[in-house]
Amino acid sequence: MQDSVVEIRVVSPIVTKGFRKVADLRALEYPGIKVSHSQITAGPGSIESEFEAALSVPGTIAEAIKAQNEGVHAVIIDCMGDPGLRPSREAVTIPVLGPCETGMHLAAMLGHRFSVLTIMRRLRASFENTAAVAGLSTKLASVRSVDIPVLELEEDLDRTKTMLIKEGIRAVEEDGAEALVFGCTGLMGCAFALREGLLAHGIDVPVIDPIPAAVSVAAALVRSNLAHSKLTFPQPPKKQLLGYDYIHLPMPLAAE
DSSP, rough: OOOOOOEEEEOOOSOOOOOOHHHHHHHHHHHTTEEEEOOOSOOOOSSSSSHHHHHHHHHHHHHHHHHHHHHHOOOSSTTTOOTTHHHHHHSSHHHOEEEHHHHHHHHHHSSSSEEESSSOGGGEEEEHHHHHTTTTTGGGEEEEEEEGGGHHHHHTTTHHHHHHHHHHHHHHHHHHSSSSEEOOGGGOOOOOHHHHHHHHHTOOEEOOOOHHHHHHHHHHHHHTOOOOTTSOOOOBOOOOOOOTOOOEEEEEEOOO
């Protein structure tokens, strides 16, 4: 892979057209790295609950399989709920990254403790559960929210950025966070504004924008010839999948 182009597929697990702008993904490309995009065709308009995340999983798995079949080298799931992360890893052999898991591990590397800045208060339990599964509960200082629904984040971007700065300052000063990670991929592109706002208050901590960070991590994994363990994520057995004819597991399949 050292001399070829690495293609990374960002899969949006929502059906809202145009929410993930292709131009923003193209801006993440650099020499030797191509970023492509796909999204599910049946599922929620956005993900702000476990219910909506669950409905997005079958389509997300199908898009991961499609990406591998098309020769894509790695997949990133475009949601901080990491919906379908583990089953997608079972279904394919190329690296599949969840921006939440990836962002949290990076935050734990860059600061003693970190906080997640997300959109809605109702998502706090989900992030605490992700941190627990990742072995990072002792590193998670807090989960704070700006209380703006995902599909409204860009309606008043100045307000969104102002709220991020406000909650970021509180996370550092009140919760003891020493690194911050966005808790919604819809906040992509806001890291610079948050970082500048924090510096203006004398706070110098890393701000992790999960999708750009995950693209770089995915590229590094591919270049290093690394992917998830098939002892941890073995391919599922072949059996009837009634109503899921669009999911075609790659061969060979594990023994039943």
